[in-house]
Amino acid sequence: MNYAIVEASGRQFWVETGRFYDFNHLDLNPGDKIALTRVLLVNKEGNITVGKPCLEGAKVEATVLGHLRSKKVTVYKMRPKKKTRRKQGHRDNLTRIMVDNITLNGTTL
Numbered sequence: 001m002n003y004a005i006v007e008a009s010g011r012q013f014w015v016e017t018g019r020f021y022d023f024n025h026l027d028l029n030p031g032d033k034i035a036l037t038r039v040l041l042v043n044k045e046g047n048i049t050v051g052k053p054c055l056e057g058a059k060v061e062a063t064v065l066g067h068l069r070s071k072k073v074t075v076y077k078m079r080p081k082k083k084t085r086r087k088q089g090h091r092d093n094l095t096r097i098m099v100d101n102i103t104l105n106g107t108t109l
Helices: none
Strands: 003-008 011-015 020-026 033-036 039-044 047-050 057-070 073-079 084-089 094-102
Touching: 003 057, 011 020, 039 057, 039 094
Parallel strands: none
Antiparallel strands: 003 011, 003 039, 020 094, 033 057, 039 047, 057 094, 073 084
16 A cells, blocks of 8 residues: 655645545645645555655645535534523635645655
8 A cells, every 4th residue: 555644734644646635725726736745754565764854855746626615613602601602603615636646756656
C-alpha cells in the first residue's frame, strides 16, 4: 500500500493515489493542478521514509474537483435557570481535490 501524509490547510491528511479529499477552502478554480510539498511521511510498499519535519524532494500532485460546503454544525448555548437560549449554526466552505500521484525524489509511487 502506497500512501503519504501531507500537511495542508492546517491539518494533516493520509492521502492515497486516486482518492479525493476535502480541504479547507482554497482559492483555486475547478480543474487547476496543485502540488502539495509539505510531505511528512511516505510509505512505498512497506518502505517508510519520514521527514524532519518535511521530506526534501517529495510532493503530492492533485487536481481541484470543485467547491462545496460541509454539513451544518448546530451550536446551542443555554444558561440554566436564566431563560437564556441561543441557537446558531454554520457550514464551512471546502475544496475537494483528487490526488493524481505521489512523487519521492523523482520516482512516482
